[in-house]
Amino acid sequence: MSSAYHVRLATSTDIPTLHALIESSVRVLQSGDYTPAQIEGALGTVLGLDTQLIEDETYFVIEATTQPNEKVIVACGGWSKRKTLFGSDHAAIRESQLLDPKTDAAKIRAFFVHPDWARRGLGSLLLETCENAAKSAGFTRFEMGSTLTGVALYKLRGYHVVEPISVPLHNGESLPVIRMAKSLL
Ligand SMILES: CC(C)(COP(=O)(O)OP(=O)(O)OC[C@H]1O[C@@H](n2cnc3c(N)ncnc32)[C@H](O)[C@@H]1OP(=O)(O)O)[C@@H](O)C(=O)NCCC(=O)NCCS
Numbered sequence: 001m002s003s004a005y006h007v008r009l010a011t012s013t014d015i016p017t018l019h020a021l022i023e024s025s026v027r028v029l030q031s032g033d034y035t036p037a038q039i040e041g042a043l044g045t046v047l048g049l050d051t052q053l054i055e056d057e058t059y060f061v062i063e064a065t066t067q068p069n070e071k072v073i074v075a076c077g078g079w080s081k082r083k084t085l086f087g088s089d090h091a092a093i094r095e096s097q098l099l100d101p102k103t104d105a106a107k108i109r110a111f112f113v114h115p116d117w118a119r120r121g122l123g124s125l126l127l128e129t130c131e132n133a134a135k136s137a138g139f140t141r142f143e144m145g146s147t148l149t150g151v152a153l154y155k156l157r158g159y160h161v162v163e164p165i166s167v168p169l170h171n172g173e174s175l176p177v178i179r180m181a182k183s184l185l
Contacts (some may be wrong), residue, residue, distance in 0.1 A: 005122070007129050009141035010059040010076060017073050018049050018061070021114055033148035036173065041169030046177075047147070048088025050110055051077040052096065059110070060129055062122050075124035077111035079134045079142070086110070086145035086177065092168075101138035105181060108144040123153045135184070143181040151178055158182045161173075 008019065025049050026039060028059055034042070053059035059078035063071040083095035099106065108130055112120050131142060145165060146154050155161075159180040166176045 004065045005072070005074075005125065006063045006065070007060055007125065009057050010054050010056060010061045010078070011109075012051070014061055014073065014076075015033065015049065015051065015054070018076050018112075021073060021076060022048055022110075022112045024115055027110035028145060029113070029148045035173075036168065037150055037171065038173045038175050040138075041171035041173040042167075042175045044088060045092070045170060046087050046167050046175055048090065048110075050078075050080075050081065050084070050091075051089055052084075053080055053109060056081065058114065058130075059170050060126060060131065062125060062182045064117065069161065073114075074117040075111075075113040075122040075126060077123070077130060078109045079130035080107040080109050081134075081137060082107070085143070085179070086125050086167075099139075101140075105141035105143040105183075106134035106137070106139035108142050111143075112148060123150075124157065127153070127157055140184045142183075143179065147175075147177055147178050151180070154182075 026043055056158040058080055064074045065071050071147045081099050083097045111123055112128055159182045162179040162181050165177050165179055
């Protein structure tokens with residue numbers, strides 16, 4: 001399938017499409033890293049859309065042109081100038097305080113690629129887009145709570161492991177994620 005990619009800011013009208021994209025991304029691409037029970041417990045809470053990022057204009061989508069005049073959203077991801085490290089609108093812990101670019105690390109947030117479009121460089125394109133936007137806002141450090149699925153990509157792009165985190169889920173399961181960081185200095 002030939003395609004051209006276009007990165008743009010997400011808008012509120014994208015939200016239903018993004019929920020569907022995120023769900024299929026998690027169910028397919030994370031199936032080798034997490035159990036079905038972990039995925040059920042995490043979807044919509046730890047793993048999902050944070051609409052604050054759309055409001056802040058720090059959340060991006062990648063559209064692919066699959067036919068002339070036909071564009072589909074194939075990936076989404078963002079960064080944040082707020083303290084929350086990961087999680088959707090319905091996460092247990094949300095910290096909306098603004099970060100200080102001089103002392104704090106921008107958060108890399110909520111990357112999801114549609115399974116049919118994985119391993120084509122879209123995660124890398126999102127990361128580059130987010131790092132550049134955060135750099136323009138004055139940040140020189142970035143961090144994230146990465147799923148196990150994301151670790152290989154982020155390591156490749158210069159992130160190092162800071163610590164493992166175990167996130168309790170509402171169904172009694174827990175989700176291992178990895179705090180990772182990168183500094184430009
Ligand atoms: C993690 C994710 C965003 C990566 O997106 P992607 O578009 O497939 O990543 P890229 O194509 O840019 O990958 C670049 C390189 O990273 C590495 N990489 C990416 N995904 C990998 C995987 N699942 N296993 C091993 N290496 C991987 C590879 O070196 C890859 O290069 P290659 O394909 O030439 O071997 C995608 O798998 C995803 O959406 N996963 C489900 C949701 C999720 O866990 N998101 C992370 C939230 S922190």
